[in-house]
Amino acid sequence: MTAWLIRGAAPYCSEPTDLLLRDGVIAEVGRGLAAPRGAHRLDAAGLVALPGLVDLHTHLREPGREDAETVETGSRAAALGGYTAVHAMANTDPVADTAGVVEQVWRLGREAGLVDVRPVGAVTAGLAGERLAELGAMADSAACVRVFSDDGRCVADAALMRRALEYVKAFDGVVAQHAEEPRLTAGAQMNEGAVAARLGLAGWPAAAEEAVIARDVLLAGHVGSRLHVCHVSTAGSVEILRWAKTKGTRVTAEVTPHHLLLTDELAETYDPVYKVNPPLRTAEDIAALRAGLADGTIDAVATDHAPHALEDKETEWGAARPGMLGLETALSVAVLTLVESGLMDWRGVADRMSVRPARIGGLVDAGRDLTEGEPASLVLVDPAARWPVDPAASASRSRNTPYAGRELPARVVATFRRGEPTVLDGKALR
Numbered sequence: 001m002t003a004w005l006i007r008g009a010a011p012y013c014s015e016p017t018d019l020l021l022r023d024g025v026i027a028e029v030g031r032g033l034a035a036p037r038g039a040h041r042l043d044a045a046g047l048v049a050l051p052g053l054v055d056l057h058t059h060l061r062e063p064g065r066e067d068a069e070t071v072e073t074g075s076r077a078a079a080l081g082g083y084t085a086v087h088a089m090a091n092t093d094p095v096a097d098t099a100g101v102v103e104q105v106w107r108l109g110r111e112a113g114l115v116d117v118r119p120v121g122a123v124t125a126g127l128a129g130e131r132l133a134e135l136g137a138m139a140d141s142a143a144c145v146r147v148f149s150d151d152g153r154c155v156a157d158a159a160l161m162r163r164a165l166e167y168v169k170a171f172d173g174v175v176a177q178h179a180e181e182p183r184l185t186a187g188a189q190m191n192e193g194a195v196a197a198r199l200g201l202a203g204w205p206a207a208a209e210e211a212v213i214a215r216d217v218l219l220a221g222h223v224g225s226r227l228h229v230c231h232v233s234t235a236g237s238v239e240i241l242r243w244a245k246t247k248g249t250r251v252t253a254e255v256t257p258h259h260l261l262l263t264d265e266l267a268e269t270y271d272p273v274y275k276v277n278p279p280l281r282t283a284e285d286i287a288a289l290r291a292g293l294a295d296g297t298i299d300a301v302a303t304d305h306a307p308h309a310l311e312d313k314e315t316e317w318g319a320a321r322p323g324m325l326g327l328e329t330a331l332s333v334a335v336l337t338l339v340e341s342g343l344m345d346w347r348g349v350a351d352r353m354s355v356r357p358a359r360i361g362g363l364v365d366a367g368r369d370l371t372e373g374e375p376a377s378l379v380l381v382d383p384a385a386r387w388p389v390d391p392a393a394s395a396s397r398s399r400n401t402p403y404a405g406r407e408l409p410a411r412v413v414a415t416f417r418r419g420e421p422t423v424l425d426g427k428a429l430r
């Protein structure tokens with residue numbers, strides 16, 4: 001393994017320093033480090049260094065919808081976005097509800113060799129919400145599953161949710177809930193509110209999310225297990241989470257970049273690229289989500305990268321699938337909404353996009369500090385860069401980015417995973 005001397009990078013946007021990566025770890029940190037014989041050099045003047053990002057919520061679509069994304073193409077998009085680990089959601093075809101399927105996804109991730117692909121196991125068999133999947137077998141498998149989710153669907157049955165929470169306690173697993181009371185969102189097309197009323201589209205009320213979160217924090221508190229709430233999207237959800245945390249409940253939560261930036265008014269374009277589940281909400285919700293993230297009520301930014309084939313997205317609003325790409329733009333949107341708004345600093349971004357997600361996912365060699373002896377998984381970002389989002393240039397197999405044509409701040413220049421570059425000069429190495 002070749003050593004890398006990174007010159008003049010600013011960890012968390014602090015004072016610039018050199019970092020020597022050797023044998024997969026950060027061997028030395030300090031100014032004016034000498035390059036060992038044969039070491040590669042990288043001039044990182046003006047670049048910010050952060051620990052490699054960790055995504056808690058990625059849809060890689062393999063097996064089953066390789067036309068929309070594969071483990072390899074999604075891994076490439078992730079590396080280009082600064083990620084060194086992603087959690088691959090279970091709503092594939094077949095569903096990742098057995099040791100066999102999660103091991104297959106894990107192996108495909110190893111073969112792609114760009115990020116650590118951590119499969120998420122389904123909570124219920126076939127995501128059908130009727131009986132628990134083989135949680136223990138998935139935890140014991142080579143994929144070592146710790147996060148379980150029926151994402152895309154809610155575990156709506158309270159007794160089943162309770163049993164899942166009890167079950168994962170044995171191996172310190174976590175149930176990641178897609179909070180959506182299905183009886184309240186039947187036929188829903190967008191956020192319930194003034195815009196939906198104007199457009200005549202069926203609404204998805206905030207209460208459908210909040211009711212499930214309230215129920216589940218009570219259940220998690222009761223059984224003493226870890227609950228994680230996926231893609232929190234409403235101001236009321238933030239309030240419930242804040243209350244639950246003051247009670248000492250073991251609950252964590254994530255928000256997506258799009259819920260930090262985009263509002264339901266975009267539905268007025270009738271462009272299904274803005275259709276997502278949970279739906280885009282209001283400016284008041286966005287303000288509460290940003291504040292909740294800044295004060296730690298929300299633990300993480302997670303992409304909910306949801307690639308869809310053209311025929312599933314470029315159709316009329318009602319028929320389009322919900323979901324947006326996110327891996328290649330997440331850090332930029334976080335910088336725009338959190339750093340440039342003055343709400344958080346770069347260390348805060350590292351905490352919410354690497355440190356805390358790694359802890360929630362049970363990853364021991366990710367989300368670590370940029371200090372000597374720690375794993376050399378890191379991302380170098382140009383904070384001054386501005387770049388126009390071009391869907392055609394995406395490494396994803398899909399094109400459904402809601403940021404097409406927008407200019408975003410901050411660009412990933414290089415990503416290193418355990419001392420090896422996966423991205424250099426903004427280009428994936430494989």
Ligand code: DOR
Pocket residue numbers: 059091151152153178275276277278306307321322323324
């Ligand atoms: O918008 C979404 N897309 N929300 C989900 O919960 C699932 C996801 C998908 O799988 O496409």
Ligand code: ZN
Pocket residue numbers: 151152153178230231277278
């Ligand atoms: Zn979801």
